[in-house]
Amino acid sequence: MLPRKRNRGLLALALMLLVQSSEQHGSGAPPGSCLDQLPRHPDIEPQTSVPPYVVVTSSSQVRQGDKLSVTIGSQPGAPVPIGGFILQARQVQNPDTIVGKFLTVPDPEDTQIISCRGDNDTVTHSNPKDKPAQTFLWQAPTDFLGGIEFRATVAQSYATFWKNVESPVVEVVTPDTVVTTTTAPATTQRPTVGPPAVMESKPKAVPIQLDTIYQGCADTKLCYGVPQNCLNAGNCKAIVAIFVAGDKYTFEIQGTDNPKYVAAALSMDNKMGDDSAMECVRNDNGRVSLFTSWTYPKVEPFVRRSDSPQDIVQLLESSVIDGKLYCKFTRDVESKVMGQTFNLAATKYNLMVVSGDSMKDAERVGFHSLAYESTGEPLALSSVGAAAGASKxxxxxxxxxxxxxxxxxxxxxxxxxxxxxxxxxxxxxxxxxxxxxxxxxxxxxxxxxxxxxxxxxxxxxxxxxxxxxxxxxxxxxxxxxxxxxxxxxxxxxxxxxxxxxxxxxxxxxxxxxxxxxxxxxxxxxxxxxxxxxxxxxxxxxxxxxxxxxxxxxxxxxxxxxxxxxxxxxxxxxxxxxxxxxxxxxxxxxxxxxxxxxxxxxxxxxxxxxxxxxxxxxxxxxxxxxxxxxxxxxxxxxxx
The missing domain is CATH 1.20.120 (Four Helix Bundle (Hemerythrin (Met), subunit A))
Structure with a gap:
């Protein structure tokens, strides 16, 4: 009987080691991590501090079907080892969508390519050992145009990991677009040896980093901003952008100068009245809410939410940063407001964008004191580029x-x-x-x-x-x-x-x-x-x-x-x-x-x-x- 008990003990010990090994996922991210990129470590939450890791790319633009180098490593000057990671390319407009595929990895013993939603669309670690910076070759999709960002979860150890480590936005452009390749910023794994080199350099102009809403206005989104010609400079007082993917219509609206609200409207003409409006409203408690409303032509109540169904829009993101009020949301392709059918795919509309610094009451926005303009002609919402304003x-x-x-x-x-x-x-x-x-x-x-x-x-x-x-x-x-x-x-x-x-x-x-x-x-x-x-x-x-x-x-x-x-x-x-x-x-x-x-x-x-x-x-x-x-x-x- 004694040998049998000994064998049972050895079997139990082996099972415990197997369970522990499977929980740590030393051989790569588990299948459940494909969407949310969480490592599934029981009772362990991601760190809330600034990640010591970065994801950089060899260019800010890539043509459809072309290749791009992507590097994941520690912040410059702060060498931190990489224990495990999962890295994917996500659409900016639809962050749940993984695009493109990875072609090569630096060392198959440390990293591997897996398929989550598509063929070879994800890279992850192969073992839990400390790894240096990793550079991968990624190929852009041939059926997508728009902004993407490489998003990663990086673990330093089993109990310490950071989520949403993101690269700058990369624009996937048409094959005939001229793309200038830039060298990716170096990631640091080891401290520099020897005295630093002293070099004389002339100050360089720092490129203006445009807000996310402006990215893609040239070739993947329909954009309209106030005042005229503000899109290239990225200084619109109010802007509306529309991105169409299949039958999904995603709207973005943003107002500056600390507005109380910013709104966009679909109109059959370039005059306010009898329009279906979508309002991004900053509440007194600092929260941001999204509403729909119906406008009336120069008569009370001018605008009213109760005349418009609220379930035709779905809020995705919102923020108030540096006096800029921003909302990102989707709208049903077809909806009925005040007896009128609004079909985003089949009908052309004038776009209106307005913003103001006050509310009339809890249910009505105030006068458009900060911005108010309309496009000069009806537009197909699936078109791309900068829309022209009405003649002044x-x-x-x-x-x-x-x-x-x-x-x-x-x-x-x-x-x-x-x-x-x-x-x-x-x-x-x-x-x-x-x-x-x-x-x-x-x-x-x-x-x-x-x-x-x-x-x-x-x-x-x-x-x-x-x-x-x-x-x-x-x-x-x-x-x-x-x-x-x-x-x-x-x-x-x-x-x-x-x-x-x-x-x-x-x-x-x-x-x-x-x-x-x-x-x-x-x-x-x-x-x-x-x-x-x-x-x-x-x-x-x-x-x-x-x-x-x-x-x-x-x-x-x-x-x-x-x-x-x-x-x-x-x-x-x-x-x-x-x-x-x-x-x-x-x-x-x-x-x-x-x-x-x-x-x-x-x-x-x-x-x-x-x-x-x-x-x-x-x-x-x-x-x-x-x-x-x-x-x-x-x-x-x-x-």
Whole structure:
């Protein structure tokens, strides 16, 4: 009986050793690790510290079917041995999908190629011994375009391992793309022996690392960003990107400047209203939520979530980093919202992207104060590349016409009527005094520019539109009304000397000056409109204009006062205030056959005033026409 008990003990000991050996997986990662890359060590969690390992590639781009070197090792300057590992290439857009295949390993005794989801798509260790840096040859798939990253779990020992050790993103591009191969950064396994070499080097420009959402916008995703031409620089205030793989539509949206929300919408036109929107919202507790909503065209409630099913989108990722709000999600290929069927595969849509810094209430986003734009035409969501925005020609013409009207022609016309009535005496143009002829031409020009600009903006926005908390629209409409009735009142003005003439004079003066002041104030308010895209320092250009305009009025007023002092008895009737009272008796005592004193000086001031005002007008029109000039300047300067 004793030998039999001894044999049973030896058998039990052998089974224990076998179980222990199988738990440690010294011969490679177990089959269950293929997807989550966990080594299946009982009751042992991955480390949460920064991994001492890196994964680097020989290039940031690889053509379909081409080969790429991939190295896994320890951080430079910090030699740490590799006990075990599992390494795969994963799609950036669909991290659960393994792509490509490995062709060679450095040493079959230490590493091996296995098949998890596809043929030879994974490399892992062959034994638990400490290993140096390992370099593998990987081949890109021929049926995939887009971003991939090599992801690994690396174990230093049985109880110490790190998960999600990732390489920089590698773009799989078309075979005809020119690819520049770069040398992979060296990984360290042993400390450097001997003194370091001292080399003189010139500073090199550091390439800008674009956010993940921008990667693939050139050839694998459909991207649209605000403002225009922001995709290459990676500085969009708001951006939407769509990646299509089979029947799966993956959306990404991101907003900058610490937004409360960023949203994208599918629309049948480039106007807001009757659109299916998807909102990425930053909650007060710091969490990020995804909602869908329905927009209404310029009527309450403007946007409402309860009118849209919430289960048509599925949130994959979200983050708030450095003031950037980001959501990645999928949307059902076909969904029905407010009785309309949205088929992402069969229908073309205008893409809208908006962002704002406030919420109206718990269920509604606030005004799009940070970004709002739409593509210029409907697009197939499966197309790739940068989408073009809607034309801003009418918007820019509106701004240019209003600037020319109220900074230019109105300012000059009012100046002529106020200070030059007793100048160019005896000379006429079209049967009218010189000052009056030019005053009338300038004010008619102001009226035409204003009315035309107003019509243009109505066409652009499709009717009346508010601008959030900015009263630009309100002050603008009041200015247009005052401007519109001015020439009508002038046509019916009473004759000089009648009882109603003073009333007309006061009303005409009041409405004209009120329109001028409101017109300039409205232009000031336009600087703060998100859609205008004017640089903030435009305010200083406008402030300089106002300062110059006021100074010239003060100087001309003082000149008129001195001129009156040169006239004995009755002052020369040059102030419009006196004409408004209808003081014909005083006027008859004045010799109007000659120019008033200092007329030459006033003409000199007019010669200074007119070209400088023209410079201000041209400068502001250039800012409007070239907007967003601030972002263009920052891009050129590398800011």
């Amino acid at each position: 020609l009418l918007l820019k013409l509106h701004g240019s016409f209003m600037i020319a009207a109220w900074l230019g022609s109105a300012s000059l016309g009012i100046l002529l009527a106020r200070y030059f009535r007793q100048t160019w005496v005896g000379k006429q143009l079209g049967g009218k005094d010189i000052w009056f002829a030019y005053h009338r031409m300038l004010m008619v020009l102001t009226w035409l520019l204003t009315v035309t600009g107003f019509i243009l903006i109505l066409v652009e926005v499709g009717g009346w539109s508010t601008t959030g908390d900015n009263p630009h629209a309100i002050t603008g409409i009041v200015t247009v009304v005052l401007c519109f009735i001015q020439p009508i009142g002038a046509y019916f003005r009473p004759h000089p000397g009648t009882k109603k003439r003073p009333i007309f004079n006061w009303v005409h003066w009041l409405f004209g000056n009120a329109a001028h002041i409101l017109g300039i104030a409205t232009i000031f308010l336009a600087v703060y409109l998100q859609k205008a895209e004017l640089p903030p320092w435009s305010v200083f250009v406008l402030a300089a204009f106002v300062a110059f305009h006021v100074i010239m009025h003060v100087v001309l007023s003082l000149t008129v006062c001195v001129s009156e002092g040169k006239i004995s008895r009755s002052p020369v009737n040059v102030f419009p205030m006196k004409d408004m009272m209808g003081q014909q008796r005083q006027a008859s005592q004045v010799d109007r056959s000659i120019d008033a004193p200092f007329s030459s000086f006033r003409r000199l001031l007019l010669g200074i005033y007119a070209p400088i005002i023209l410079i201000f007008v041209v400068a502001m029109i250039c800012l409007v026409a070239l907007a967003p000039i601030g972002d263009t300047y920052n891009t050129i300067m590398g800011a």
